[in-house]
Amino acid sequence: MSSVSPRQKIMSSPKTKTITIPIFPLPNVVFFPKTFLPLHIFEPRYRRMVEDAQAGDRQIGLVLLKEGWERDYFGNPEVHQVGCVGEIQFHERLEDGKFDILLYGLSRVRILEFVQEAPYRMARVQLLRDINFDQEHFRVHTETQEFLRLVREYLTELGVEQVEEIYKLQNYSLDSIVNQMASVLDFSTEEKQQLLEMDDLETRFVRLRTLVVKRLFSLKVVRKVKYVPEDPRLN
Numbered sequence: 001m002s003s004v005s006p007r008q009k010i011m012s013s014p015k016t017k018t019i020t021i022p023i024f025p026l027p028n029v030v031f032f033p034k035t036f037l038p039l040h041i042f043e044p045r046y047r048r049m050v051e052d053a054q055a056g057d058r059q060i061g062l063v064l065l066k067e068g069w070e071r072d073y074f075g076n077p078e079v080h081q082v083g084c085v086g087e088i089q090f091h092e093r094l095e096d097g098k099f100d101i102l103l104y105g106l107s108r109v110r111i112l113e114f115v116q117e118a119p120y121r122m123a124r125v126q127l128l129r130d131i132n133f134d135q136e137h138f139r140v141h142t143e144t145q146e147f148l149r150l151v152r153e154y155l156t157e158l159g160v161e162q163v164e165e166i167y168k169l170q171n172y173s174l175d176s177i178v179n180q181m182a183s184v185l186d187f188s189t190e191e192k193q194q195l196l197e198m199d200d201l202e203t204r205f206v207r208l209r210t211l212v213v214k215r216l217f218s219l220k221v222v223r224k225v226k227y228v229p230e231d232p233r234l235n
Helices: 006-012 044-055 140-160 165-171 174-184 189-196 199-225
Strands: 017-025 035-041 059-064 082-093 099-116 122-129
Touching: 017 044, 017 082, 017 099, 035 044, 044 059, 044 082, 044 099, 059 099, 082 122, 082 140, 082 189, 140 174, 140 199, 165 174, 174 189, 174 199, 189 199
Parallel strands: 017 059
Antiparallel strands: 017 122, 035 099, 059 082, 082 099, 099 122
């Protein structure tokens, strides 16, 4: 009898609408499907979460904390409703009891209700399906090539080395490229959260491309601006 991985259950079963998962809130990370995320787990409650996940289906939901989380971090501060469920692909227990883990993003999720508050939060979540690109009207191949060229130009302006490596992504699906770039480029967590919450892949792509274009334009403008002394008499 063949076995089915948790990832296959989530991604292939059209009947699956809700699941219950542990929730790992972070203040500065937005996790996207089809991306990898390394994490260092040190708090006792989240060490317990990793242990329990490893003993079960190895799934953890990562969500972004809302502004003001500092006031109640060791309690249960508010989080954004939309996050991403990931599967633990690798874990290592360190000598001090902490963990290093690697998550792979499976699906965007929306928190419906919390069903457990301690020692860590558990939530019933709805799996969110992306609306795919319109294959008849959207030029996926052309848009992919043009977008990668744009990202390459932006990274070059930033002074990033080995930017040619970006073209290795051209063999990936465009939704995977969009999520990868949304994850790693230097946007604010608020901008990344907005991208994650977009159900339509084309809308997410257009928004991401617009962010890159604006950043690139700003960099080019800054390079052209001459030094302006604080005292205008020194002009």
